[in-house]
Amino acid sequence: MTENLHIKKIPVIAIIGPTAVGKTKFSLELARRLNAEVISVDSRQVYRYLDVGTDKVSPDIRREILHHLIDIADPDQVYSAADFASDATDAIGRIRNRKRVPLLIGGTPFYYKALCGTLSEDLPKDAAVREMLKEEIEKKGLAELHNELSSVDPAAAAKIHPNDPVRTMRALEIYRITGRPATWWYENQAKMGSPFDIFYIGLIRERSNLYKNITARVREQFSNGYPEEVEWLLAQGYSPSLPALQGFGYRELVQYVKGSCSYEEALEGDIRSTKAFSRRQMTWFRHYEPAMWYDFDKYEMSEAMEDVLPHCIRHLEQEGKD
């Protein structure tokens, strides 16, 4: 038992913070200083053709600093947090084989959670079962499905709010595929576990300034081809109901392209949802208790860089020690 405590964990650096706080710019400079390769922790940048709306770094920069887990799935695929955990683990391994430093950057908190190894191993999923559950909600209503969950998996039903279709369906999905309640799997299935010792650097700035950045960014995206990008995706035949197109901006712009809302409405809607998302990110990131927090309203980015660099190096060097 105690042997496990001596297994050496792989040191990794991660930059977390809400959208539009300045993670990307900071990460590029840090990557140069550490001779690092970047692993994107972003549930939208994994998709090809979602470029403007997801604020991907340019190909030029990607040639200079290698970026992983960007453009690895088509928009009609469903890329999951578990996929991420496994892909990111592979990528970190390859980076280390090159004697380089893995640097995690991105704003998808659930992906960090997956990488921390707290998800249960090998939980099944099945698109067809999911589709059937969706139809049942249409026909019978969500309340009916939640009742069904109460009878097959009372513990899950107690935790999942009756108004939450996604979690209700997921719990029933596991039950229907395996014949055992999701709760049974959670309790009896091993957790994925994580070989990483992640050093979190948190970036933050005052709410009103963050909101200003968000507004400016979304406006810029809109005038730099965001509507055209969505128009193109729809023209390729990608369905608006795909998970890839459920993000803010994409959702609103689908309406705009179809003519059911105005350009202004789409723009305002995107800004609103992005702000709401930044708040949700913050409630996650508060739990991570980063080793360092940098408030970009009080710190110049360069000051933060000088300050954090020695800590990163110390963290990376601890590998040799026990």
Next chain:
RNA sequence: GGCGGGAUAGCUCAGUAGGUAGAGCAACGGACUGAAAAUCCGUGUGUCCCCAGUUCAAUUCUGGGUCCCGCCA
């Protein structure tokens, strides 16, 4: 200038057959086991435009004023 409609939460508006008010959105907080930029939960004191009148009591009724929006000149 004439006629009509309006003025209530940050915004759009509902409402009180007279007993000081509530939805959606926003804002803020929270949850989160393979869709997570998803999904869901919680939090509602505001000169009910101003002045006067009627009344035990007016945001609600009456009169006047101010501003806004239509239509007609």
